[in-house]
Amino acid sequence: NAGVTQTPKFRVLKTGQSMTLLCAQDMNHEYMYWYRQDPGMGLRLIHYSVGEGTTAKGEVPDGYNVSRLKKQNFLLGLESAAPSQTSVYFCASSYSGLANEFFGPGTRLTVL
Amino acid sequence: TQLLEQSPQFLSIQEGENLTVYCNSSSVFSSLQWYRQEPGEGPVLLVTVVTGGEVKKLKRLTFQFGDARKDSSLHITAAQPGDTGLYLCAGDPQEYGNKLVFGAGTILRVKS
Numbered sequence: 632n633a634g635v636t637q638t639p640k641f642r643v644l645k646t647g648q649s650m651t652l653l654c655a656q657d658m659n660h661e662y663m664y665w666y667r668q669d670p671g672m673g674l675r676l677i678h679y680s681v682g683e684g685t686t687a688k689g690e691v692p693d694g695y696n697v698s699r700l701k702k703q704n705f706l707l708g709l710e711s712a713a714p715s716q717t718s719v720y721f722c723a724s725s726y727s728g729l730a731n732e733f734f735g736p737g738t739r740l741t742v743l
Numbered sequence: 744t745q746l747l748e749q750s751p752q753f754l755s756i757q758e759g760e761n762l763t764v765y766c767n768s769s770s771v772f773s774s775l776q777w778y779r780q781e782p783g784e785g786p787v788l789l790v791t792v793v794t795g796g797e798v799k800k801l802k803r804l805t806f807q808f809g810d811a812r813k814d815s816s817l818h819i820t821a822a823q824p825g826d827t828g829l830y831l832c833a834g835d836p837q838e839y840g841n842k843l844v845f846g847a848g849t850i851l852r853v854k855s
Contacts, residue, residue, distance in 0.1 A: 635785075666845075671752075673745065673831060673845035674786070689842060721785050734785030 633657050635735035637722050643741045644712045652707040652738050654722030660733075662725040663705040664689075665697060667718040668737075674721060680705055681728065712742045746770060747832055749846035757854055759821050764849045766832035767814045775808055775815045775834040776843070786831055822853045 638653040654663065661682050666674040666689075676689030678697040686697045694716060696708045705724075709716060722735040748767045756762055766775065774793040778786035790799050792808035792815060799806045803826075805818040815834075819826055833845045 664843075671847055673747075673749075673847045674833075675845070676842055679842065690844070723785070732788050734787070736785050737783070 635722055635724055635733050637720075637735035637738050639738060640736070641739050643743065644709075645743050646713060648712050649708070649710050650712065650740075651709075652720055652722075652740075654705045654707070654724075654735060655703055656705075656722075656724040656733070657703060658724060658726070658733065659702070660724035660726050661702070662728045663699065664723045664725070665695070665705065665707045666721045666723065667691065667716075668721060669718050677707065677720075712740075714742045716740065717742045745847055746836065746844045747834060747846035749830075749832055749849050751849060752847070753850045753852075755852045755854065756822055758823055760853075762819050762822055762851070764817045764830055764832075764851075765814070766816065766834075766846050768834070768836075769813065770836045770838070771812050772834035773812075773837055775812075775832060777806055777815070777817050778831040778833065780829040780831060780848075786829075819851075822851075824853045824855045827851055827853050 635656045664679040665677040668674045675691045677695050678689050680686045680699040683702040698706045720738045725732050750765045776791045777789045780786040790806045795810045795812045797808045803820045807816045830849045831845055833843045835843055
């Protein structure tokens, strides 16, 4: 089992560029989440999904979109990147939704 | 303002010392989790507490959930350098549904 994997690990964007972050899990989990982690602020929930074909907004959804076309994949898109989106992005998956049991290794994104 | 306030923010101690990290809120949580995160990696779930007053032990780590389910603590006995890392508490407030909010974290450094 690979657990939760994230692609890419690092990325540098220019303001206004777009990109998609990919999260994949091989544990057949229903729940998947995207967080961003900034110094001194812990992790903040961007979007989440409670099953294939469903998505919902979290605490800080503005500027991001997500899709969950397949149960094992959860994509996070930035349509027009801004410097304020410079952060480390973590994906997580959970069987029960009670706790985010498995986190990916993170994607470090810098927007210039 | 964080929904979950963690204290202290930083802790630097000598090997063998004991320490306690606190996680406080004015909200009631259905459950609280503690995670440990090492640099460049995603958080790893240590424990979930769900019952007010619950105490769980994981080797030298003791976790307690407050009676009113608004706070939690993590106590480490005889800290070791391998305990060094970022400790995060997280909980799902009753009014939020199956979504977690995270504290800002406590950076622990154990010196040998």
